Amino acid sequence: MTKAFAKVSALPLRMLFWHELLAQWETAWREAPLPELPKVSLTPPEQKGILTLNIFPLFKAYKGNPQKAAEAVLYPLRHISHAEVIKGFVNISFTADFWADFLRKAQTASQGYTHLSLAVGEQLMVEYPSPNTNKPLHLGHLRNLCLGESVCRLWERLGAEVIRANLVNDRGIHISKSMIGWKRFFAPATPHSAGVKGDHFVGQCYVAFEKAYKAEVDELTARGLPEEEALVQAPLFQEAQALLRAWEAGDPNTLALWREMNGWVYEGFDQTFRRMSIRFDKIYYESETYLLGKAVVEEGLSRGIFHRAEDGAVWADLTDVGLGRKVLLRRDGTSVYITQDLGTADLKFRDYPNLKRSVYVIGNEQDHHMRLLAALLRRLGREFADKIYHLSYGMVELPTGRMKTREGTVVDADDLLDEMHARAYELTDADLSESDRHEIAEAVGQGALRFYLLRTDPKKNILFDPAESIDLKGFTGPFLQYGYVRAKRLLEKALEQGLDPTEVRVPETIIPVEEALLQQLYALPHYLESAAKGFDPALLAHYGYELTRRFNEFYQTSPVIGATEPARSFRLGLVKVYQIAIATVLQTLAIPLPERM
């Protein structure tokens, strides 16, 4: 093996970024040719090496001789300074030349490092967070917003064009309830006159309705009416239904109030979106798409795909694909939730015919619903049906269980953002100006919250303990932000002394803390790709943490500016590339970069 290695090490060296290097190796292995290609992974920290080639699968072909298998695998490879075989693993290290070159190139070339071209020319739509307009945003929406935005940014890193779309559920019985709540208990007040943020104001109307409605239901059940009956017969519910019919009939007064109240809500939402640096390229309103859905159902009906029951309701039979039967139009001809989704799905692809993917960021409580949607579109023969991807995420739970409006346990988004800000403010340097302190507090508070919501596998539920709330130490957003700030300040100091991080000299030796950091830095493109393709920002969050842990270890133990050449310039380059990498991670997770902390 050493012999084979000596041969290849004589080849000229050229530093390649992750994807280029692996592609080159794969080509070499295919030409070799090997009975099977080895898997490449990062060498675990306790082992010496950067990359590990797994050659277990080759044992059969090489009669269980690891040395022979390793030789065959290593033969065509370049850039390697050291290799050792342990069991079925070949751990390899890179030369100091390679690393110096890497540190230079990573500073000047973003393409292939912080920006990849794996999805260039692809267009993809991400729909999030699609709120109802009867209540303010809550913690669940925050998880949705963080996930959605991060997934968008991940795909943009891969070179894709991303369309951020929001679907506003602006019609339906819930809006009618808010309107009645306002008429009964708040009119003629407005958010302005009440001094309340618009979405919160409308939320209060809704809650007021629900409270009065519940009182009516209680009274009816006390008089011996079954609850099902009481829920329908309560005067307030009747009124809400009448209002919904008036809305569908286009009653001018109803529409005017509806528009005004939705306007209040949008203004409130926009404030929160702005605070979170979220903007949309396209906003769909259900009030504008639900009729399209009805047309789709009619189409399916005329093509014999759906059928009308005797009572007039329209059904789809999906029992053959294990999804049972599903109503698409009520017996009175009005549309249900899935009806409008059919119309919206069509519209998205009419607006953007070249979408490679249409992503829906929606909680896992709607897994079944999304399966129905895809199955219905497939049945309708929509060729885009398979381009739909449901990014299903788990719910945010409290120690007491689910958040419940009725029990007042809903964690409000705006309140939480304020609380995080206040918490972070306490840790800011009192010598700074008030405006600086608030700017840092906002960045760090949001950083903590966003990291917290992103660090867990999307499909898993999150347990949110309001008492303990969000940490600012340990495995947190501020930990990564702090690493970024440290690097930034160090580089500023170096610049004051006229040091140039791009002038990276080849060090005599690379010490373990440097190599551990280099390994992580090198793997950035790998994590960007995995996180994007898996629609899983948590992968990147963990990467960013591990990266920063290693940076801190390096920072704590190894002087940079005070070091002697050539170590100084090499370390300075290392710090610079770390700064580039951690900034890439934070930006992709949509976590703010504070200037100082």
Place this chain on the structure above:
RNA sequence: GGCCCCGUAGCUCAAUCGGAUAGAGCACGGGAUUUCUAAUCCCGCGGUUGCAGGUUCGAGUCCUGCCGGGGUCACCA
């Protein structure tokens, strides 16, 4: 009841296509600051990966059956 998701240290979470001695944070105990920001670093403590089988060179990971938790199966959204 059918279907889907989850179950890893006291708590919150990792573990890449099935790979090395299952790793972090919090909490707890101890230590580091004349040096580029200590929101940091180092050391210690902590495990029958829910249970029982199966597949194979190798299983937290795949298969089967149980147990526990959550979701869903609306002419609600």
